[in-house]
Amino acid sequence: MLSAAAVNSLIVELRSPDVSTSRADEIKSEIVEGHQGLIRHFIRLRDPQLYEDLVQIGTIGVLAAIDKFDIGRNVSFGTFAGELIKGELSHFYRDDSTIHISRSVKSHLSQIRAAQEAFIAQNNCQPSFTQLENCVNLNRSEILNALQANYSTHFSSLSDPDLHLDVADSRNEFDFIDEWESVRPAIDLLTPLDRKILGMRFIEQKKQSEIADELNMNQMAISRRLTAILEQLRHEVNIA
Amino acid sequence: MTEVSLCVPNQAEYLRVIRQIAMVVGAKADLTLEALDEGQLASDEAANILMKFNQPEDSLYFEWKAQPGSLHLRSRTRCLLPVLPDLPETLEYAWVIISAITSELDIFLDGGEIHVNLTVTSTR
Numbered sequence: 001m002l003s004a005a006a007v008n009s010l011i012v013e014l015r016s017p018d019v020s021t022s023r024a025d026e027i028k029s030e031i032v033e034g035h036q037g038l039i040r041h042f043i044r045l046r047d048p049q050l051y052e053d054l055v056q057i058g059t060i061g062v063l064a065a066i067d068k069f070d071i072g073r074n075v076s077f078g079t080f081a082g083e084l085i086k087g088e089l090s091h092f093y094r095d096d097s098t099i100h101i102s103r104s105v106k107s108h109l110s111q112i113r114a115a116q117e118a119f120i121a122q123n124n125c126q127p128s129f130t131q132l133e134n135c136v137n138l139n140r141s142e143i144l145n146a147l148q149a150n151y152s153t154h155f156s157s158l159s160d161p162d163l164h165l166d167v168a169d170s171r172n173e174f175d176f177i178d179e180w181e182s183v184r185p186a187i188d189l190l191t192p193l194d195r196k197i198l199g200m201r202f203i204e205q206k207k208q209s210e211i212a213d214e215l216n217m218n219q220m221a222i223s224r225r226l227t228a229i230l231e232q233l234r235h236e237v238n239i240a
Numbered sequence: 241m242t243e244v245s246l247c248v249p250n251q252a253e254y255l256r257v258i259r260q261i262a263m264v265v266g267a268k269a270d271l272t273l274e275a276l277d278e279g280q281l282a283s284d285e286a287a288n289i290l291m292k293f294n295q296p297e298d299s300l301y302f303e304w305k306a307q308p309g310s311l312h313l314r315s316r317t318r319c320l321l322p323v324l325p326d327l328p329e330t331l332e333y334a335w336v337i338i339s340a341i342t343s344e345l346d347i348f349l350d351g352g353e354i355h356v357n358l359t360v361t362s363t364r
Contacts, residue, residue: 126273147273
């Protein structure tokens with residue numbers, strides 16, 4: 001990554017009236033190249049199948065930062081660019097129809113999750129569907145629609161704290177997953193968090209709720225990620 | 241007790257329907273959310289197993305049954321193999337997954353058809 005001083009110097013040169021077009025392009029490329037690590041940082045826990053697309057989206061964020069960055073302000077280019085990369089990624093996820101969930105369904109999911117957690121806290125066990133139905137002000141169809149949307153959603157929102165979990169690389173911990181020859185390329189692309197969840201659920205045979213407790217996530221988030229992981233693996237098998 | 245039967249073409253786009261029925265019948269069985277999820281996954285995996293052994297023109301047959309706390313699935317399709325291969329080795333990761341999420345699992349050949357019968361149970 002370029003130092004803050006080096007980026008500032010390049011931006012000053014870029015904005016000088018006598019910079020040639022080719023030099024301007026070179027400078028932009030140098031700054032974008034110097035921030036690939038930052039882009040990767042923001043997309044590291046997202047769907048590996050979209051990796052190239054997400055790098056492009058992150059690059060748009062860096063280019064926007066080059067145009068808008070105010071050298072006079074007491075903030076580094078990296079910090080400023082990070083905000084714009086996050087903004088571009090948010091924009092992408094909001095607009096992508098395959099992951100769009102209506103506001104009402106999001107609200108229902110939130111009610112269901114809160115009711116589930118409250119029930120567990122009070123009774124120390126998972127609620128059955130009927131018990132959950134009695135705890136939320138939603139009818140059966142609304143609950144089923146919301147759950148279906150949860151399982152169909154591969155991505156968490158950028159503000160989802162689950163995305164920011166610091167999970168050590170589980171590569172060594174679950175080495176034997178590599179023996180699944182047919183899906184090895186997909187396994188290799190999994191994030192450390194997804195690899196850990198996969199290993200905990202299917203190798204250690206822990207329940208989703210136990211994994212949720214250990215990783216400080218909620219059961220519905222684990223369910224969502226497991227669904228996405230298994231779809232990735234199946235996709236790998238189907239294209240092989 | 242709720243029972244639902246379904247016959248679909250041997251095409252992956254019907255997996256969504258299979259998952260949705262599994263969820264609705266699972267709700268009738270009063271499963272926990274976790275078991276509802278696993279009932280869907282198990283139905284999905286069962287369909288994928290059937291699709292490995294049949295021909296493109298074959299149909300897939302499913303019957304779900306809800307009992308308090310349990311979701312049962314009986315599924316079948318035509319199978320051209322005279323004998324099933326070693327399933328853990330052939331199905332690899334899919335075997336690990338379906339074994340982990342079901343409380344009962346039975347895969348067998350009968351009358352020229354492969355059957356995948358399974359049960360998902362709520363554990364609280």
